[in-house]
Amino acid sequence: MNKKTVLMVVGLSFITTVVVYLAMMYIFSGSADHEREGFVNAADFGAVAGDENDDAGAIQKAVDYSAEHNIGTVKVTGAERYRVADEVVVKQGVEIEFGRNTVVEVVGDFTVFTLEKNASMINGVIEISDPSFRSNVIRLDGEEQFWSWETTQVQGMTLINTSGENLGTGIQIAADQTNEYVSFVDFDSITIVGFNRGIHLTAAPSDGEPNFVNGNRFTDMTLEDCVECIVMEGAVTVPNEVSGNQFTNMQIQPTEKTESIMIVSGTNNYFQGMIWDVQLLSSNQPLTLTDQSSGNTIRTNLDATYFLDDGTENIYE
Structure with a gap:
């Protein structure tokens, strides 16, 4: 040669x-830019707005990449519409940030977003358009054992069911196995519209270590057109208590479909806010304090005639 x-x-x-x-x-x-920029864009992993294809896999890949490389933030932004047909698990240490006008349309029946501890979600609209939906939009599972030093939070989101069926749950927090708990998590400035249950907190009985959903904070919440706006299922105390949760600056707008504003079990929970248009309600006593309730405080514009109180030492004013 x-x-x-x-x-x-x-x-x-x-x-x-x-x-x-x-x-x-x-x-x-x-990918070399992700670490430098400090976030991952879901579009880089195949999420395409407006094409009516399932973007759940692309968003999950972006979350997984962010978790594996300790980047922290996944962005799904723009005044665009995305579609998901499968669950997205927001991994530990990852925050999904949607644009304020970004819409994620849900097609199918499945838990849409499951948050692990130290995971967060901010902004955006999650829209349920499928009438078959019966599941949860956002779920926190007590097997993660959320506690005060974790940074888990949900902020600035709108969850809306536009299918016309008023089914499914906006936010579910569940401790349903032995030694599960969700405590001290912050939910801020969230609007929930058109579900069977707006917010559902539940702690199931346990034969071993107690389960509990305690000390969570819900601030500036708006609930509209839900069949049951807030449901808290548990006992007065261990082994399955739902206690010390705080709901402040609530705005609740019932419709003809609304059957209950609150069903409360547990101890020392606090509720404060405005309830509109009670003449639309089918029940004359839409605020129920069960026989497993004690020491709860409810401060709204409604007087005592709207309460069904089977508990002890509850305060409503």
Whole structure:
């Protein structure tokens, strides 16, 4: 092989290497930039707005990448519509940030977002358009054992069921196995519209270590057109208590479909807010304090005639 041929071979090899490198950088969507920018864009993993294809897998890949590389934030942004047909698990240490006008349309019946501890969600609209939906939009499972030093939170979101069926649950917090608990999690500025249950807190009986859903904070919540706006299922105390949860600055708008504003079990829970248009309610006593309730405080614009109180030492004013 003469010198000229050798130089040509070397040159072609170099060009091939450069082309392959640039192609790989394109395929992996600028992955070297993620660490520098401090966030992952779900579009880099295949989420495409407006194409009516399922984006759940792409969003999950972005979450997984962010968790594995300790990046922290996944962005799904723009005044765009995405579609999901499968569950997304928000992993520990990851925050999903939607644009304020970003819509995620849910097709099918499944828990849409499950949050692990130290995971967060912020902004965006989650829209249920499928009349078959019976599940939860956002779920926290007590097997994660959420506690005060975790950073889990949900903020600035709108959860809306536009299917016309008023089914499913907006937010569910559940401790349903031995030694499960969800405590001290913050939910802030969330609107929940058109579900069977707006917010559902539940602690199931346990034969071993207690289960509990205690000390969670719900601030500036708006609930509208839900059959049951807030449901708290548990006991006065261990082994399955739902206690010390705080709901402040609530705005509740019932409709003709609303059967209950609150069904409360547990101890020392606190509720404060405005309840509108009670003349639309089918029940004359839409606020129920069960025989497993004690020491709860409810401060609204409704007087005692609207309460059915089978508990002890509850305060409503």
